[in-house]
Amino acid sequence: MRENNCIFCKIIAGEIPSHTLYENEQFKVILDVGPATRGHALILPKDHYRNLYELPEDMAADAMKLAKKMMRIMTDKLNCDGFNLVQNNGEVAGQTVFHFHMHLIPRYKEDGEILKYIAGHPEGKELEEIRRTITE
Numbered sequence: 001m002r003e004n005n006c007i008f009c010k011i012i013a014g015e016i017p018s019h020t021l022y023e024n025e026q027f028k029v030i031l032d033v034g035p036a037t038r039g040h041a042l043i044l045p046k047d048h049y050r051n052l053y054e055l056p057e058d059m060a061a062d063a064m065k066l067a068k069k070m071m072r073i074m075t076d077k078l079n080c081d082g083f084n085l086v087q088n089n090g091e092v093a094g095q096t097v098f099h100f101h102m103h104l105i106p107r108y109k110e111d112g113e114i115l116k117y118i119a120g121h122p123e124g125k126e127l128e129e130i131r132r133t134i135t136e
């Protein structure tokens with residue numbers, strides 16, 4: 001299941017080279033060509049799904065299990081001090097390649113601010129209204 005003109009489908013098919021860290025029947029793990037830090041990698045399902053909305057539930061579970069396995073290996077080998085898992089869905093959320101992927105970003109002391117948002121200060125009634133919107 002692939003999509004024409006998808007760069008990650010082309011990488012999976014071997015039509016575009018990549019630095020592969022791990023591969024199994026379902027997934028390929030490659031180094032990101034524009035890394036945020038040393039060792040920044042991407043988990044790609046071999047089948048094309050645009051985002052987490054489309055990814056089947058069992059594959060989402062397997063992707064997270066693989067993230068945990070890679071995180072342990074990479075922390076050991078790269079000697080990083082922490083780790084971010086990042087997964088963007090939709091252009092507004094920063095997604096630029098529309099083939100589901102999970103970022104594995106090793107973090108090092110003093111590597112600077114890579115992921116930052118400005119915390120809001122909602123009142124309790126606003127949080128309650130949001131809770132009702134989501135749950136009712």
Ligand code: 5GP
Pocket residue numbers: 007016018019030031032033034035087088094095096097098
């Ligand atoms: P997004 O912004 O969609 O969450 O992340 C897409 C990521 O794919 C970016 O971090 C970008 O550097 C990476 N990327 C884009 N094109 C290629 C490529 O051809 N090869 C590899 N290895 N990574 C890519």
Ligand code: ZN
Pocket residue numbers: 002003006007008009010047048049098099
């Ligand atoms: Zn694809």
